[in-house]
Amino acid sequence: MSTETLDMEKIREDFPILSEEVHGQPLVYFDNAATSQKPTPVIEAITRYYTQINSNIHRGVHTLSQKATDAFEETREKVRKHINAEHAHEIIFTKGTTDGINLVASSFGQHFIGEGEEVIITNMEHHSNIVPWQLICAQRGARLKIVPISDKGELDLETFRKMLNKNTALVAVNHISNSLGTINPVKEITEAAHEVGAAVLIDGAQSAPHMPIDVQDIGADFYTFSAHKMCGPTGLGVLYGREEWLEKMPPYQGGGEMIKEVFLDHSTWADLPHKFEAGTPNISEVVAFGTALDYLNEIGWEAIEAQERDLLEYGTARLSEIEGLKIYGEADQKASVISFLIEGIHPYDVGMVLDKLGIAVRTGHHCTQPIMDRFEIPGTVRASFAFYNTREEIDRLVEGLKRVKTMFA
Amino acid sequence: MTIEEKQAEIVDEFALFDDWLQKYDYLIELGKSLPMIEEKYKTDDRIIKGCQSRVWLNAETNDGAIRFTADSDAIITKGIISLLIQVLSDESPEEILNADLHFIDEIGLKEHLSPTRANGLLAMVKQMKFYALAYQSKAN
Numbered sequence: 001m002s003t004e005t006l007d008m009e010k011i012r013e014d015f016p017i018l019s020e021e022v023h024g025q026p027l028v029y030f031d032n033a034a035t036s037q038k039p040t041p042v043i044e045a046i047t048r049y050y051t052q053i054n055s056n057i058h059r060g061v062h063t064l065s066q067k068a069t070d071a072f073e074e075t076r077e078k079v080r081k082h083i084n085a086e087h088a089h090e091i092i093f094t095k096g097t098t099d100g101i102n103l104v105a106s107s108f109g110q111h112f113i114g115e116g117e118e119v120i121i122t123n124m125e126h127h128s129n130i131v132p133w134q135l136i137c138a139q140r141g142a143r144l145k146i147v148p149i150s151d152k153g154e155l156d157l158e159t160f161r162k163m164l165n166k167n168t169a170l171v172a173v174n175h176i177s178n179s180l181g182t183i184n185p186v187k188e189i190t191e192a193a194h195e196v197g198a199a200v201l202i203d204g205a206q207s208a209p210h211m212p213i214d215v216q217d218i219g220a221d222f223y224t225f226s227a228h229k230m231c232g233p234t235g236l237g238v239l240y241g242r243e244e245w246l247e248k249m250p251p252y253q254g255g256g257e258m259i260k261e262v263f264l265d266h267s268t269w270a271d272l273p274h275k276f277e278a279g280t281p282n283i284s285e286v287v288a289f290g291t292a293l294d295y296l297n298e299i300g301w302e303a304i305e306a307q308e309r310d311l312l313e314y315g316t317a318r319l320s321e322i323e324g325l326k327i328y329g330e331a332d333q334k335a336s337v338i339s340f341l342i343e344g345i346h347p348y349d350v351g352m353v354l355d356k357l358g359i360a361v362r363t364g365h366h367c368t369q370p371i372m373d374r375f376e377i378p379g380t381v382r383a384s385f386a387f388y389n390t391r392e393e394i395d396r397l398v399e400g401l402k403r404v405k406t407m408f409a
Numbered sequence: 410m411t412i413e414e415k416q417a418e419i420v421d422e423f424a425l426f427d428d429w430l431q432k433y434d435y436l437i438e439l440g441k442s443l444p445m446i447e448e449k450y451k452t453d454d455r456i457i458k459g460c461q462s463r464v465w466l467n468a469e470t471n472d473g474a475i476r477f478t479a480d481s482d483a484i485i486t487k488g489i490i491s492l493l494i495q496v497l498s499d500e501s502p503e504e505i506l507n508a509d510l511h512f513i514d515e516i517g518l519k520e521h522l523s524p525t526r527a528n529g530l531l532a533m534v535k536q537m538k539f540y541a542l543a544y545q546s547k548a549n
Contacts (some may be wrong), residue, residue, distance in 0.1 A: 348483040
């Protein structure tokens with residue numbers, strides 16, 4: 001069942017890097033969970049910004065500054081719409097998902113995580129959604145609790161529910177696991193957490209690129225993701241925060257647009273969202289990210305999801321043909337990520353040979369060491385697909401893996 | 410043989426290979442065939458952690474020369490380590506400290522030297538030099 005909804009030839013032409021060669025072989029790029037490739041309109045938007053409207057925003061009275069400000073704020077509105085936030089001022093531009101999580105850990109943590117209280121994370125979090133909580137828990141004298149995962153790579157929701165109590169200050173969970181591909185039931189998690197009065201942060205780094213997000217439907221208090229994983233520029237992310245929390249939270253960093261008035265002995269803070277956007281932001285990136293969202297919307301999220309589902313199904317079936325290959329992460333609800341090991345061959349060795357064949361996969365622990373410890377493995381080989389990937393590329397991966405097996409036999 | 414001569418020998422050997430496949434096959438063979446470290450030395454304090462694979466490195470002195478033994482869980486890494494050991498082992502601390510290991514680049518495995526991809530390869534060279542420094546200070 002190949003998807004006919006996307007004009008793959010045209011889409012692939014939109015991404016210049018896909019016609020590059022690596023070690024004399026046509027590139028197969030299967031490291032999309034790390035970062036996605038960029039289509040020409042996004043690349044051009046960056047150039048256009050610098051050649052036509054480059055200027056600092058929000059402060060200038062001159063025309064360029066106004067144009068840059070408008071373009072910047074237009075993206076904020078596009079993001080609001082994309083994740084169905086109630087207000088545009090609930091959209092904070094950050095450096096990325098990690099920055100968004102650190103903002104919440106630091107700012108929310110200072111005010112709303114008290115001694116003896118608890119923060120719940122899961123065994124399948126990326127290091128970025130573990131370490132900031134370890135830091136703030138240590139600072140505030142709070143306790144970090146971990147939701148276990150099953151052999152299939154699904155969260156143990158029963159244990160999670162038992163962990164919740166009136167001391168739970170916050171639950172931080174990823175929407176989709178970068179290592180296992182598991183899609184977590186975030187709405188259910190949020191509902192359960194809210195019953196005990198806990199706030200919920202969702203790490204959407206791996207979900208925002210693959211599906212439309214509805215933060216109100218999910219009931220998320222915080223939702224954070226990165227632009228570079230969804231065809232946008234690097235160094236930019238989004239933190240959505242519910243107005244009532246953002247209003248109560250202290251600023252994260254000082255300086256620039258986050259200020260209302262400064263006196264030598266005290267200062268007052270700007271209104272949302274500027275309170276959390278200190279310094280000159282990534283203007284060109286924000287503007288180009290608006291173009292990335294337009295691009296994705298134009299392709300259509302249904303078509304994106306269909307293509308990626310097809311790649312996951314086809315890839316899982318084809319990789320399963322390889323003897324001695326074991327897939328890690330077999331959740332019923334799964335995104336287009338296949339993490340695997342070939343018996344007796346180290347993931348690094350697999351990755352090095354695939355690279356010589358022009359195939360880019362990720363190897364190692366994917367910054368989720370606790371998952372690797374959970375499965376008692378050193379790491380995995382991870383192929384993560386985007387809508388611009390094809391079945392033919394998966395065939396090349398399968399051929400490559402057969403070659404790996406011969407070499408290391 | 411000096412460190413320079415040993416490097417030259419490896420470079421000559423690799424010149425015989427036509428493509429990366431043969432080079433990797435050779436590294437895999439080296440990695441598989443060399444028993445490089447005694448099990449009792451595969452301890453946590455001898456481990457060099459990289460993002461990609463683990464490397465154990467041990468050093469002992471023998472008549473003023475340092476003898477290295479090592480292992481890794483990844484075979485290509487193990488093959489490269491065996492090259493490093495071939496070059497640096499049984500040399501004096503001074504020779505090791507002054508060694509310029511240009512051969513890895515010259516045999517077309519430069520990519521293994523990049524800090525993140527090195528799998529601890531750079532860390533390993535550093536650790537070997539660190540051992541040399543430690544033995545040198547002890548001798549003085």
